[in-house]
Amino acid sequence: MVRRETPTPNNKKQTDFLVMDSRQTIGVSLTPKRFGTVNWYGLWSLYKKEVHRFLKVFTQTVAAPMVTALLFLAIFTLALGRAVETIGGIPFSQFLAPGLITMAMAQNAFANTSSSVVSAKMQGNIVDVIMPPISPTEFVIAYVMGGVTRGMFVGLTTWIGMSFFVPMEVHSLLHLVYHATTASMMLALLGLIGGIWADKFDHVAAITNFVVTPFAFLSGTFYSISRLPEPFYTLAHYNPFFYMIDGFRYGAIGVSDTAPWIGMAVMAGVNAALGLLAWRMVSTGYKLKA
Amino acid sequence: MAARRPAAHKVTLAARRIVGINTLGVATLIWRQVIAEFLAFKLVLLGPALQALLFAVVISLAVGTRIAEVGGLPFLAFLAPGLVIAAAVQRSFESTAFSMVHEKLEGTIGDVFGAPLTAGEILTGYTVGATITGICIGLPVWLVLLPFGAGLPLHGAVMLYFVLTGCVILAFFGLIAGMQSHRWDSLSAKETFVLTPLLFLSGSFFTIDALGEPFRSMMMANPIFHLVNGFRYAMTGYADAPVWVSATVVGILAAVLCLIAMRLVAIGYKVKD
Structure with a gap:
């Protein structure tokens, strides 16, 4: 360094x-x-920079998503609560809460890495990250862990916020933590890839609007996919967002649409693939180095 | 000290006024507001429409046929007007609020406040621009909801009244919020903690019957509820509260916010320091 x-x-x-x-x-x-094989000092500094970046505007990055998630809980419970009293024997609001928490975590993990990379590119200070002796692996890890940290902050505050209105349980802490981490990681990686690909903020907004939000909405947060008619039931299984929400929900209330171990395997596989892609983009300098 | 300028010089520098109004200035400001929106963010037009489409799909899937009717309407037909007007007024708010904060941060606000425009003309420019933008956002939302049971309005004049008043109210509110905020995060705090809760809890998604007593009165105090209520009546004929009450509430609110916004623009609140 x-x-x-x-x-x-x-x-x-x-x-x-x-x-x-x-x-x-x-x-x-x-x-x-x-320094040794790993530039710990550089890795830690970059990670710290990523965390400070969102903590500086705490209300926007952590409190706001919590309020939005609570509002979603309120409107869906009020609108559908009378018609859909239980899903698989679980009260509707209790079924909904874990999915909303995962959605909030995922969207914020994505926003953290994508906005960080794009704004660094727009302002030209991306060189401060590319020039120092930080390897592509360290680059990816630092950014992704920054996104995961934001996801965890949002998840935790949303969980606490919801526990005032809905009885929140922990069925299996292992599944809960595993899926919270892998879900944030998946979206942080997507954000990193999207941020490197994007040339301006509009491109990131387009990915959010046309990829992340639809996948998140159609992932079974609001309904059990077993209710879906046939072509859609199979299609839903190709949506990786479905596994993260299903797995997190299993960790919270012990009910899932697929076997928990399948969800864990899918998440690990998707993360590995995205991680490799992100690493490849950074190491070749795709749209980062002239 | 200052030498007297020739009168001719003065005349050339003054704005051309038609009936005492700087029409060219106002038209330019409106045009800039609308064009800035769509040139900079082409995809913004489609975002709210897609969001509404997702809401409609998700709710159809979650509910299926379990909610037969709300107030005599199929659930999605009940829901659609709320989604349309919420998208329109939110965009209207963002139009004035974002451009105000953006211009203040960039320092280009002087181009508007330094121009030969009166407070009324500035306010008109921003508000009309925001209203046009809001309608341009609301229209695609309504279009994508057509297959889900949104229909043609039953009472065209009532619909127009509530759309226009709604966009104007939120444009004023956005202008006031934008003038008060020095930074993006103070504006987004206002949007997240004031506007979004008002929009979400406005009865777009559920009837007022779903609520218990303290909340029912609280909802009646929410101006967005009256916008949604009036707009829904115009579209479907169903109303949670008497429409004339809603019309009065939003009319008075528009007038009050207009006066406040006018005053802030006139004194250049937090702009002319």
């Missing part, structure tokens, strides 16, 4: 800063800092 300058207090004048910088250049040769 190249050490460009020692951290200066913010109130230092620009001139002081320049003097310090040149003195340091003279005193210390600019050879890269030695």
Whole structure:
């Protein structure tokens, strides 16, 4: 890791800063800092940057999704609660809550990585991430873990918010944590890939509107897919979002539309494939390096 | 100190006014508001329509035939007017609020406030632009909902009244919120914590009968409820509350917000510092 300058207090004048910088250049040769196979320092810094980025606007990135999820819970329970009292023996609101939490986590994990990469590209400061000796693997891991962290923050606050209105249970903590992590990871990877591909914010908005939202809505958050007529029932099984919501719901209330281990395997497979794609894009510098 | 300028010079610099109104200025402002929306975000037109389509599909799948009727209507026919007007008024809010914050951050707000436009003309430009944008968003939503039981309006004049008043109210509200906000996150806080709850809990998705007492009165106090109620009456003939009450409430609200927005624009609140 190249050490460009020692951290200066913010109130230092620009001139002081320049003097310090040149003195340091003279005193210390600019050879890269030695690190082992993994640049832990770089990885950790990039991850920290990603987390601080969303924590700085906490109301927009964590509180707002919680409010939206609660509103969805309210309107769907009010609108459909009388007609659809139970799904598979579970009260409708209890069936709905885990799906809404997963949706909120997924959408925010996607928003975190995609907006970070696109805004860095638009503002030109993406070079600050590409130039340092951070390997493609470290790049992908840091961004994705940033997205996963936001997903977890949103999931946790939404869970707490919902527990005031709906009895929330944990049927299997293992499934809950596994699916929360893999769901956030899948969408964070999609966000990374989409962000690298996109040239402007509109492209990200298009992916959100035409890919993420439809997949999330049609994933069985609002209904049990066993109710679907035939071509759609089979089609629903090709939607990876279905497995993440189904698995998370199994972890919460112990009811699922498919066997839990299938969901776990699908999520692992999809994540591996997306991870490989993202890694490939970063290492070839697709739309990142001129 | 200042030398007297020749009168001719003054005349050339003044805006041309027709009946005391700078028509060219207002038309340009409206045009800019509408064009900015669609040139910058072509796909924005389709976003709300797709969202409404997803809502309709998801609800048909979740409910199936289990909800036969709400207030004598098929459930989706009941739902459609709410989705249409909610999409239109939300976009109208965003049109004025986003451009206000954007221009303030970019520093181009001076181009509007420095132009020879009166407060009334600025307000008209922004509001009419936002209303046109709102209608351009509402129309595709209505179109995609046609196969799900949205129909032609029963009372055209009533529909027009509620659409226009709704868009105008939210345009004023957006202008006020935009003028108050210095940063994007303070605006989005207003949208998330004030506008979205009002929109979602406006009875677009459920009848007022689904609620118990304290909430029922609270909903009657929600102006968006009156917009949805009036619009739904115009489209389907079903109303949760008397339509003349809703018409009065939204009319008064529009007038009050108009005065506040006018005052803020006139003094250049948080703009002319």
